Amino acid sequence: MSAVQSASAKGQPAATGAYDVVVVGAGFAGMYMLHRLRQQGLSARVYEQGGDVGGTWYWNRYPGARCDVESMQYSYSFDEELQQEWEWSERYAPQPEILKYAGHVADRYDLRRDIQFDTRVDRAAFDETANRWSVATSDGNTVTAKYVVLATGCLSNARMPDIKGLAGFKGKVYHTGHWPHERVDFTGQRVAVIGTGSSGIQAVPVIAEQASHLTVFQRTANFSIPARNAALTAEEREAFRSNYPEIRRIAREEMRNGIVQEVPDRGALDDGEDERRARFESRWSKGGLTFMGVYNNLAFDKAANDTAADFVRNKIAEIVEDPHTAKLLQPNDHPIGSKRICIDTDYFTTFNRPNVTLVDIKSDPIQGILPHAVRTSAKEIEVDALVLATGFDAMTGSVAKIDIRGRNGQTLNQKWAEGPRTYLGLMSAGFPNLFIITGPGSPSVLSNMIVSIEQHVDWITDCIAHMRDRDLVAIEASRDAEDKWVAHVNEVARTTLYPQANSWYMGANIPGKPQIFMPYIGGVGLYRQICNDVAAKGYEGFAMTAAKPLKRAVSS
Numbered sequence: 001m002s003a004v005q006s007a008s009a010k011g012q013p014a015a016t017g018a019y020d021v022v023v024v025g026a027g028f029a030g031m032y033m034l035h036r037l038r039q040q041g042l043s044a045r046v047y048e049q050g051g052d053v054g055g056t057w058y059w060n061r062y063p064g065a066r067c068d069v070e071s072m073q074y075s076y077s078f079d080e081e082l083q084q085e086w087e088w089s090e091r092y093a094p095q096p097e098i099l100k101y102a103g104h105v106a107d108r109y110d111l112r113r114d115i116q117f118d119t120r121v122d123r124a125a126f127d128e129t130a131n132r133w134s135v136a137t138s139d140g141n142t143v144t145a146k147y148v149v150l151a152t153g154c155l156s157n158a159r160m161p162d163i164k165g166l167a168g169f170k171g172k173v174y175h176t177g178h179w180p181h182e183r184v185d186f187t188g189q190r191v192a193v194i195g196t197g198s199s200g201i202q203a204v205p206v207i208a209e210q211a212s213h214l215t216v217f218q219r220t221a222n223f224s225i226p227a228r229n230a231a232l233t234a235e236e237r238e239a240f241r242s243n244y245p246e247i248r249r250i251a252r253e254e255m256r257n258g259i260v261q262e263v264p265d266r267g268a269l270d271d272g273e274d275e276r277r278a279r280f281e282s283r284w285s286k287g288g289l290t291f292m293g294v295y296n297n298l299a300f301d302k303a304a305n306d307t308a309a310d311f312v313r314n315k316i317a318e319i320v321e322d323p324h325t326a327k328l329l330q331p332n333d334h335p336i337g338s339k340r341i342c343i344d345t346d347y348f349t350t351f352n353r354p355n356v357t358l359v360d361i362k363s364d365p366i367q368g369i370l371p372h373a374v375r376t377s378a379k380e381i382e383v384d385a386l387v388l389a390t391g392f393d394a395m396t397g398s399v400a401k402i403d404i405r406g407r408n409g410q411t412l413n414q415k416w417a418e419g420p421r422t423y424l425g426l427m428s429a430g431f432p433n434l435f436i437i438t439g440p441g442s443p444s445v446l447s448n449m450i451v452s453i454e455q456h457v458d459w460i461t462d463c464i465a466h467m468r469d470r471d472l473v474a475i476e477a478s479r480d481a482e483d484k485w486v487a488h489v490n491e492v493a494r495t496t497l498y499p500q501a502n503s504w505y506m507g508a509n510i511p512g513k514p515q516i517f518m519p520y521i522g523g524v525g526l527y528r529q530i531c532n533d534v535a536a537k538g539y540e541g542f543a544m545t546a547a548k549p550l551k552r553a554v555s556s
């Protein structure tokens with residue numbers, strides 16, 4: 001079935017002609033963008049590669065997938081009725097429930113009628129005379145729009161590892177970021193999981209319960225904190241609901257990462273050893289991302305960071321019964337939190353199961369995949385299924401797949417060859433009327449994504465309304481403002497321990513990708529203030545072009 005047929009089969013009209021805005025992606029960013037544009041009376045067309053809304057939650061269906069931000073906070077705040085009516089079942093929502101929520105939002109605001117599914121945007125070119133984008137899609141259509149908004153997601157371009165022989169493997173191969181829609185049952189199978197980031201760490205305990213044997217191939221050990229997931233009680237839900245507007249305001253304005261939590265009043269070295277251990281212990285028992293918020297200097301001071309890292313390493317040694325396996329599972333090559341910290345349910349305990357083996361591929365690298373086995377330099381391990389939990393070409397990968405041409409035909413990929421360059425993460429000089437939601441140079445992946453998405457969408461909507469009200473036809477980031485912003489993003493990152501890890505934040509997981517710290521680490525509150533100030537000063541750092549007056553016809 002062609003994309004056009006499939007779009008119309010879903011009751012959607014095929015794209016016609018000209019729109020005010022084309023939005024790329026129908027995840028949480030694209031859906032809210034569409035809603036806000038409609039409220040402004042603007043015409044919008046959304047293109048989505050997947051078969052339905054949900055973005056990252058549409059694709060990441062692997063066993064054990066759930067959000068690491070608590071569900072009462074990982075949800076839209078733009079409509080009080082919506083946040084009052086939705087009933088989250090658990091502290092951390094499982095993927096199917098988040099996808100159901102996305103579907104509910106699409107129904108509630110009747111979004112799907114302007115979304116064309118199963119359709120990729122292949123090319124977008126800016127016409128400097130008309131000040132319009134021409135957008136070509138995988139169904140063979142081309143439409144035009146005054147603005148293009150990239151709501152392509154930060155972790156949506158799954159990365160297949162370049163391992164010799166992978167294509168010749170005779171069993172099933174799965175990628176966590178591109179999981180089948182049908183239920184996958186590993187019962188009785190010998191399974192290999194390659195990769196121990198957040199996805200692998202969530203999937204391993206669930207797969208271990210099904211598989212006859214599970215072999216986990218670990219290149220880099222990761223820090224992980226227990227989620228302590230549980231059903232939400234009516235009282236817990238009510239505690240949020242009765243105070244939602246204020247909780248959301250605090251998340252937006254006062255929290256670095258957009259997640260309301262206790263704010264630390266001291267650094268790790270301000271406490272003696274016993275007091276420090278007690279505090280870490282209390283956060284470990286509570287579980288979740290807030291572990292890193294116990295002290296205010298864990299992201300900045302290596303000696304402080306070491307105290308937290310040692311605490312977690314000791315926990316791993318206590319949990320994992322085999323001392324050799326425990327040693328391998330203890331991360332020792334990066335500060336805790338400098339790679340995205342993982343949140344798990346029974347990850348380390350899983351290595352006490354008789355049907356689970358850990359293979360350290362740093363000391364015993366994978367040489368290749370055989371038709372029925374994984375071969376390392378020391379051994380061959382027979383497996384029936386391969387699970388690749390090898391991550392994403394993060395933050396820029398999905399944008400790079402689109403052939404985007406701005407002024408003078410320059411492509412965004414050419415411009416970003418040495419690393420992404422944006423002003424505020426929102427626009428890139430030379431690409432007028434092209435907005436990015438949670439792009440590189442904005443807090444995005446270092447924050448509660450929905451808080452950052454709503455802030456970007458609201459800012460972009462206000463900007464478009466401002467342009468319309470003043471009859472302006474183009475907006476573009478200035479080179480100077482962009483250079484200063486890129487320098488600032490790097491400068492702030494350098495004050496932290498983050499650049500010390502080979503993380504996907506740095507692009508270090510993709511061979512050949514320029515290594516630059518991509519997200520803005522200044523915090524969502526400060527960042528929001530900067531964006532608001534820029535707008536209040538008449539969009540300082542952006543050049544805006546007025547419509548040319550129409551030439552009068554000369555009459556004799």
Ligand code: N01
Binds near residue numbers: 389
């Ligand atoms: O990907 P990753 P992910 N041979 O890049 C290994 C979000 N997320 O999908 O570290 C062997 O973190 C790689 O090894 P190394 C979250 O923000 C959120 O797990 O490069 N191994 C690493 O172990 C997260 O950070 C949630 O040495 C190879 C792993 O694969 C982000 O998504 C859940 C390899 C990749 O880890 C990405 O997480 C899931 C190779 N060729 C994801 N190539 C929640 O909300 C890579 N690896 C809870």
